[in-house]
Amino acid sequence: MLWPAESVYGGTWSSGTVPVEVQWVELMLAFHWSWGDLLATPPYVRRVSWDLLAARREAQRAADERANKE
Numbered sequence: 001m002l003w004p005a006e007s008v009y010g011g012t013w014s015s016g017t018v019p020v021e022v023q024w025v026e027l028m029l030a031f032h033w034s035w036g037d038l039l040a041t042p043p044y045v046r047r048v049s050w051d052l053l054a055a056r057r058e059a060q061r062a063a064d065e066r067a068n069k070e
Contacts, residue, residue, distance in 0.1 A: 023050050 005022050007013040
């Protein structure tokens with residue numbers, strides 16, 4: 001699991017969808033969920049939460065990039 005996580009965080013992940021284990025850890029950190037909270041969350045809600053988290057992070061990355069150009 002360490003290699004995929006390093007690749008995802010290093011920006012070199014090119015194997016499709018981020019592994020679910022990395023997604024789950026990110027969801028727990030971002031939303032302050034425990035393992036029990038995560039398991040109690042319906043799969044659809046997990047997916048939507050992951051998609052929103054990814055969109056928010058991408059928007060922040062783009063905003064940071066624009067700010068650095070100015």
